Amino acid sequence: MEPTAQISADHLTGRLRDLYDLLAAAAEAGLPCPSNTDLMDKGIVVGDHTRCTEALQRLSKMGLIKIEAGVNWRRVTVLATGKATAKSNGSRQGRVRRMAPSALGGATVNIRPAKRTCLRCRRKFESQGPHNQMCGPCRNAASEIAA
Numbered sequence: 001m002e003p004t005a006q007i008s009a010d011h012l013t014g015r016l017r018d019l020y021d022l023l024a025a026a027a028e029a030g031l032p033c034p035s036n037t038d039l040m041d042k043g044i045v046v047g048d049h050t051r052c053t054e055a056l057q058r059l060s061k062m063g064l065i066k067i068e069a070g071v072n073w074r075r076v077t078v079l080a081t082g083k084a085t086a087k088s089n090g091s092r093q094g095r096v097r098r099m100a101p102s103a104l105g106g107a108t109v110n111i112r113p114a115k116r117t118c119l120r121c122r123r124k125f126e127s128q129g130p131h132n133q134m135c136g137p138c139r140n141a142a143s144e145i146a147a
């Protein structure tokens with residue numbers, strides 16, 4: 001039987017190494033598996049939840065860890081030591097940071113305020129969008145007239 005092509009963790013570099021070390025430390029201490037949000041907060045995975053999953057699966061494919069996951073939890077066993085993390089509690093994973101504008105790159109361009117000419121007084125002002133055709137003072141005046 002062929003020996004399994006196991007890669008030693010010593011050959012890991014960069015963020016994958018950091019990820020492995022973090023998992024190994026959590027397993028050693030019996031702590032919950034770090035959540036995707038934890039990984040992104042620590043800068044170990046850059047991107048989104050998909051990237052976190054990919055990074056874990058890379059370690060798994062290298063034969064370094066075993067991943068068990070359910071609907072709202074994840075547990076990683078470090079095969080070198082046989083130690084496993086506790087189940088992560090995924091209930092609060094990454095709802096907040098996921099759509100941070102900085103992560104979206106150029107996608108924020110569409111919602112940038114534009115310079116428009118006020119329909120009423122003809123002055124330039126920062127419009128919040130196509131619905132916004134009058135400058136602040138004119139809108140206030142208009143709503144007072146309407147009221």
Ligand SMILES: [Zn+2]
Nearest residue numbers: 118121135138
């Ligand atoms: Zn105006």
